[in-house]
Amino acid sequence: MMRIKNIAAAVTAFGAAVCCAVPMGTAADDLQGANDELYDGSFYYELNDDDTYTITKCSAIIVEKVPSIRNGKAITAIGDEAFAYCTGISTLEIPDSVTSIGKNAFYGCESLKNVTMPKKLSHLGDHAFFDCKNLTSIELPSTIAEIPDYSFALCDALTDIKLPDTVTKLGDYAFYQCSGVSSFRLPASLQTIGDNAMGSWFAVNDIDASANSSFIYENDMLMDKKKSEIFRASSQISGEINIPDGVQKIHSGAFSGCAKLNALHFPGSLTAIQDEAFSYCSEIKSVDFSEGLDSIGYGAFLFDQKIETLALPTTLKKIDNNAFAYCMALNKLILPEGVESIGEDAFLVCDALKQVSIPKSVKTIGKNAFGYTVENSERQLLEGFNLSVFSGSAGEKYAKSEKITHTVTDVNLKKVAFIAAMAGLAVLVIVFAVVLMRRSSKTASASAKKALKAKKEAEEAKNYKKIMDDEAEVKESDENDSAEDEEQE
CATH class of the missing domain: 3.80.10.10 (Ribonuclease Inhibitor)
Known part of the structure; x- marks a missing residue:
């Protein structure tokens, strides 16, 4: 392990x-x-x-x-x-x-x-x-x-x-x-x-x-003289603690075995939580991350069995192997866009976690990172687990390779943006037409009204054709994905 x-x-x-x-x-x-x-x-x-x-x-x-x-x-x-x-x-x-x-x-x-x-x-x-x-x-x-x-x-x-x-x-x-x-x-x-x-x-x-x-021991924590790094804390440190502002790194094993901690608050200065930093902190229930954190190390929160929710910061890039393994009470996880790497067994035996959305920014996901528990010393798929992924992403590839139930949640953003733009243009045309008709309904020539109507109809025809083309592209993509799934099966 x-x-x-x-x-x-x-x-x-x-x-x-x-x-x-x-x-x-x-x-x-x-x-x-x-x-x-x-x-x-x-x-x-x-x-x-x-x-x-x-x-x-x-x-x-x-x-x-x-x-x-x-x-x-x-x-x-x-x-x-x-x-x-x-x-x-x-x-x-x-x-x-x-x-x-x-x-x-x-x-x-x-x-x-x-x-x-x-x-x-x-x-x-x-x-x-x-x-x-x-x-x-x-x-x-x-x-x-x-x-x-x-x-x-x-x-x-x-x-x-x-x-x-x-x-x-x-x-x-x-x-x-x-x-x-x-x-x-x-x-x-x-x-x-x-x-x-x-x-x-x-x-x-x-x-x-x-x-x-070179070091100072203060508030039950061993730090460097600049108070920018924490190396070891007393096992008796307890309750809700605020990591001091200015701390940039929490070293490997620094709070491991601190079984009396129940809540953590990290400062914006913190960039790295290293290996096993908070492992075996069995009473931690809540963790408040701040923007600025870049990496979470191997087994950083291993066996923290009472953590229930995790909202990770958008600055986070790497979640190492076993980072949150055996956090058995974890039932809600927010992975932000920006995370790039999720290690092997990162969320192993998080049995209460049934739904995870994998952001498109993720490039690599290690084996058994999500959706697995351990029974009789063997890894087993977690019953009722579902991944929400983007098509063509590392999340979708992981779900397929691990045979995990998943849903593809992404939509054709280009199509949405196009439709929104066309809708806005249509509204402008209508507003322009209403104003024009109110101001000059008595004087407008028949040819001007005819030209406006023709322009509107042309725009609508153009919009309709574009939407149909996009629909065809999406349909073709879905059919290709289905064919690939059938071949893999």
């Missing part, structure tokens, strides 16, 4: 393959030479260019401590996937000799609760502790400058995060879904917060930004 799960599944498959492929080795004494792999019965080692070792694989069932030296050589690194899926580890001490931990190094170590990090660690790979579900605390040394993407994502039990003031960046999804975090202190040097770095923090109620010069 969510992007994070797709990534987890992919790495899970890879990690499982790596973990299960560990061969049983021989004793360390049987392996000699600088290029040989060393195995001591618990770990595999690879000799580095600087005559130190990297641990490349752990084969032990239970491990409590990583060695600091083997064969008189320091162990300075833990390689990629080295401990992936070692589920027997609950407490681990990493020696101070280690300066580098590779990507996916402890991926999926579900039993790991406590880890002592080395004091000279300078490199931490992405996904290093991804999905360590029982990890409760983490303290990183002052030698670390960046928390890479997904480093501690899905560490559900993590409650205590201590980062040094040397950290300048939190990568994308760095602490995503660390749902036990209730308080967090921003490092003094932090300048960049990646997408969803603090997303799905369902328990956070305090963010300390007092030591930082």
